[in-house]
Amino acid sequence: MNILLYVLLGIGVLFNGLGAIALLRFPDIYTRLHGATKCTTFGSLFTALGVIVYGFARGGAQYNTLAIHVIIALIALLVTNPTGSHAIARAAYRSGIKPVGAVVDKLEDQS
Amino acid sequence: MIIEPMVFFIVAACFAFFVLFSLLRIGLGPTVGDRVVGLDTLNTLVVASMIVLGAAFDQVVFVDVAIIYALLSFVGTLYVARYLEGELQ
Amino acid sequence: MLAFFVTAIVAFIFYLSLTFGSGTIGAWSIEEWISGAVLSLIVGAIAGRVAFDHKRQGKKSSLRMLNPLRWLLFLVYLIGPFLWAMAKANLDVAYRVITGKIRPGIVRISPGLTTDFGITLLANSITLTPGTLSVDVDEESGDLFVHWINVKETDPSAKAVCGSFPDWARRIAE
Known part of the structure; x- marks a missing residue:
């Protein structure tokens, strides 16, 4: 049981860290969004799964409550994170930021 | 056997360290969009670390605050995005 | 009317799961049952029209999502192909973060979906999977503009x- 918790929390920390590094390393806003959105969502998913497993494994009313609340927080994160990143990407494009080094840009022909 | 609370504190400390990275991006970011991306990442990291701290302190209140924080930060991100698009004057 | 009740029931379920373990009737106290019912009725009255707008011209009603079979399909999709693609996506992005090999561009795809829910589902799936990020949508034809890394x-x-995501989205939402 403990090993499972370590693995889940470890994956969570690893991917959150990769997301943070991606934020510094990539050249423009769209590629940064790739790193930031995907890695932090995946990392937070696994961190939250770790806490849910911990809550249900401890048992008792208090820990079950903890696990259920974490499930709701996880749903909120999974729904809001990609939607927020669409909003940022579209706003960035409409405010005139072009993707750096783009091979093809179909949206430019469109508007 | 069950895990020690210390592990959760270490995980939360790692997240706090990653928050520094996104703060760096908020400071450096050449455009407003980059800063918003940094802010979005920061919000997700804060929510994740609040969940972990809730487990570390055995307090459900942390997780409740994390839910509200996630929803409100989403509204904030949408608002800034709308502003960038130029729909709000 | 149906929209009002559905929204109220969903809000009630969320309220009950947030107050789990507060008393002895089921797992909740009598106060939580009453205040939850009152609050979710208020929420249903205010937000029902926003959550299910089934009077859009030419669009199919979003109340069709109430079919439990669709939820089952959605769950299967979420646990099966979606989680697998998401894991692959993250390894791929991790590889690109470390090596810095990128070849970005914005492409146009036409999945041929018509319902709002289907397009939303597909766009969110695209954002969370390998090297793709949906940027914009053409609302008439349902085409998506995707930033591909x-x-x-x-x-x-x-x-x-x-x-296979468009097929899944079509099966779930259309």
């Missing part, structure tokens, strides 16, 4: 970009 062809089909 590693462009392989400049005029791809929907299948080349996001695999």
Whole structure:
């Protein structure tokens, strides 16, 4: 049981860290969004799964409550994170930021 | 056997360290969009670390605050995005 | 009317799961049952029209999502192909973060979906899976503009970009 918790929390920390590094390393806003959105969502998913497993494994009313609340927080994160990143990407494009080094840009022909 | 609370504190400390990275991006970011991306990442990291701290302190209140924080930060991100698009004057 | 009740019931379920373990009737106290019912009725009255707008011209009603079979399909999709693609996506992005090899571009795909829910589902799936990020949507034709981190062809089909997701979205939402 403990090993499972370590693995889940470890994956969570690893991917959150990769997301943070991606934020510094990539050249423009769209590629940064790739790193930031995907890695932090995946990392937070696994961190939250770790806490849910911990809550249900401890048992008792208090820990079950903890696990259920974490499930709701996880749903909120999974729904809001990609939607927020669409909003940022579209706003960035409409405010005139072009993707750096783009091979093809179909949206430019469109508007 | 069950895990020690210390592990959760270490995980939360790692997240706090990653928050520094996104703060760096908020400071450096050449455009407003980059800063918003940094802010979005920061919000997700804060929510994740609040969940972990809730487990570390055995307090459900942390997780409740994390839910509200996630929803409100989403509204904030949408608002800034709308502003960038130029729909709000 | 149906929209009002559905929204109220969903809000009630969320309220009950947030107050789990507060008393002895079921797992809740009598106060939580009453205040939850009152609050969710208020929420249903205010937000029902926003959550299910089934009077859009030419669009199918979003109340069709109440079919439990669709939820089952959605769950299967979420646990099966979606989680697998998401894991692959993250390993791929991790590889690109470390090596810095990118070839970005914005491409247009036409998945041929018509319902709002289907397009939302597909766009969110695309954002969370390998090297793709949906940027904009053409609301008349339902075409998506996708930022692709590693462009392989400049005029791809929907299948080349996001695999089996359009089929799943069609099965779930249409």
